[in-house]
Amino acid sequence: MALTIFLEGMAEKVLDIEEKVECPPAKKAKLDESSSENNDSIHEKEVNLSTFEMKRILQNNTYRKQICIEGIFKGHECPAVVVLEKKNFPMEELFLKRGFFNESTILRKLYTNDVYGNYECFPTREYNGLNTIVIHPATPKHIDKFIKKELHIINETYELYEKVVSPYIKSMDTFSLKWIDNILEGKAEQENIIYQDKDKDVGFVLLTDLKWDKTLSTLKLIALPYQNITCIRELNETHLPLLKNIQKAGTEAITEKFGIPASQLRLYLHYQPSYYYLHVHFSYLMFDTPGIFVEKAHLLSSVISNIELIPDYYKKAVLSFVVFKGDLLFKKFQEIGILEKDNEQTETTEAES
Incomplete structure (x- = not known):
C-alpha cells in the first residue's frame, strides 16, 4: 500500500x-x-x-x-x-478484440480531415x-x-539530516505503520505475498503493490524487511546481506512467478520515502511508474555498490530530494534559512515582531 x-x-x-x-x-x-x-x-x-x-x-x-x-x-x-x-490497455490480442474491436463497441465520429479521423470510442462495459x-x-x-503543491529541491548533507530530518522523522505525526506489522505478522494481505523469508536479519516479505492493476505491463511490488530500518540514511555495511538477499531472492521470485527476467526489473528505494520504514520497490522496466525520478529514486544496485565502496557512504553523501511547499519539512528548512520564506510569510513575521 x-x-x-x-x-x-x-x-x-x-x-x-x-x-x-x-x-x-x-x-x-x-x-x-x-x-x-x-x-x-x-x-x-x-x-x-x-x-x-x-x-x-x-x-x-x-x-x-x-x-x-x-x-x-x-x-x-x-x-x-x-x-x-x-x-491501462490490455496487451493480449484476445482481450483487445473482446473489449474494443467487436460489434458492441460504439464509435462516434467527431470530425475527419484527409486521412485522419477523430472519434469517441465507447467499449464494452467490462472494459470501461x-x-x-x-x-x-x-x-x-x-x-x-x-x-x-509547489516543489523545491533540497541538497541534504548528513549534518542537515541530523539537524533537521532525523528530529522531524522522530517527532512527526506519520501515517500508522500498523499495516506493515499486520503484513509481517501474517494478519493481512497474505494473498498478495509472492515470496517470504522469515529470517530476522536478512528476511523480507515481497508482495504486490496496492495500486497494481494485475496486468504484467504495470507490475509493481514492494519488499518489506523484518529488520526495522527507518530510511536509506541508516544503511551501512551490516545491511549488505539483507539488501543482497532482497535483490537476489526478490528478482528470482518475480521471474518464477511472472516470467519477467531480472534485466527487465527496476529495483529502487525512495528518499524521502512516503513512510519511514525502509522498503524496496520492484517494477517492470517498461512501466513509467510514479516515483522513479532522479530526485527521489535510488537504484538498489547503486545503493549496494556505494556501501561496498564506502561502508558509511550514507553518512557522508549529499542526498537530493524534493519537498512540498507548506509541508512541515519544508517549513523546517525555511526556519534555518535553507529555503527562502515567501513574501507573505516574511510580512507576517515582521508584523508580529
Whole structure:
C-alpha cells in the first residue's frame, strides 16, 4: 500500500489546508490511534459511490488520467478520499478484440480531415472500469498528500539530516505503520505475498503493490524487511546481506512467478520515502511508474555498490530530494534559512515582531 504519488494538474483551485473536513474530536482520537480499528470505516460493508458527497477536487492528473476527490460518505462523520484512475490497455490480442474491436463497441465520429479521423470510442462495459482507491477514514495528512503543491529541491548533507530530518522523522505525526506489522505478522494481505523469508536479519516479505492493476505491463511490488530500518540514511555495511538477499531472492521470485527476467526489473528505494520504514520497490522496466525520478529514486544496485565502496557512504553523501511547499519539512528548512520564506510569510513575521 505504498501510496507514494506525485501528481500534476488541477481541476480547480485548492482550498486552504486548514479548511479540510475533520472527524469530530471523539472520532479523531480513535482514528489517530489506528484508522484500521475505527468503527466509522466504510470498508466493513460494500462501498457504494452514490453515497459519496464530493467536497473538492484535490488533484486532476491529466497525464495519468487520474482524479483525487475529497468528500464524505453519507452516514459517516469522517472524511474520505476517492482516487479514480483509468486502466491501462490490455496487451493480449484476445482481450483487445473482446473489449474494443467487436460489434458492441460504439464509435462516434467527431470530425475527419484527409486521412485522419477523430472519434469517441465507447467499449464494452467490462472494459470501461476504473481503478479505484478509497481511503476512509481519511486523516488530514492523507488528504494533504493528494493535493498538488509547489516543489523545491533540497541538497541534504548528513549534518542537515541530523539537524533537521532525523528530529522531524522522530517527532512527526506519520501515517500508522500498523499495516506493515499486520503484513509481517501474517494478519493481512497474505494473498498478495509472492515470496517470504522469515529470517530476522536478512528476511523480507515481497508482495504486490496496492495500486497494481494485475496486468504484467504495470507490475509493481514492494519488499518489506523484518529488520526495522527507518530510511536509506541508516544503511551501512551490516545491511549488505539483507539488501543482497532482497535483490537476489526478490528478482528470482518475480521471474518464477511472472516470467519477467531480472534485466527487465527496476529495483529502487525512495528518499524521502512516503513512510519511514525502509522498503524496496520492484517494477517492470517498461512501466513509467510514479516515483522513479532522479530526485527521489535510488537504484538498489547503486545503493549496494556505494556501501561496498564506502561502508558509511550514507553518512557522508549529499542526498537530493524534493519537498512540498507548506509541508512541515519544508517549513523546517525555511526556519534555518535553507529555503527562502515567501513574501507573505516574511510580512507576517515582521508584523508580529
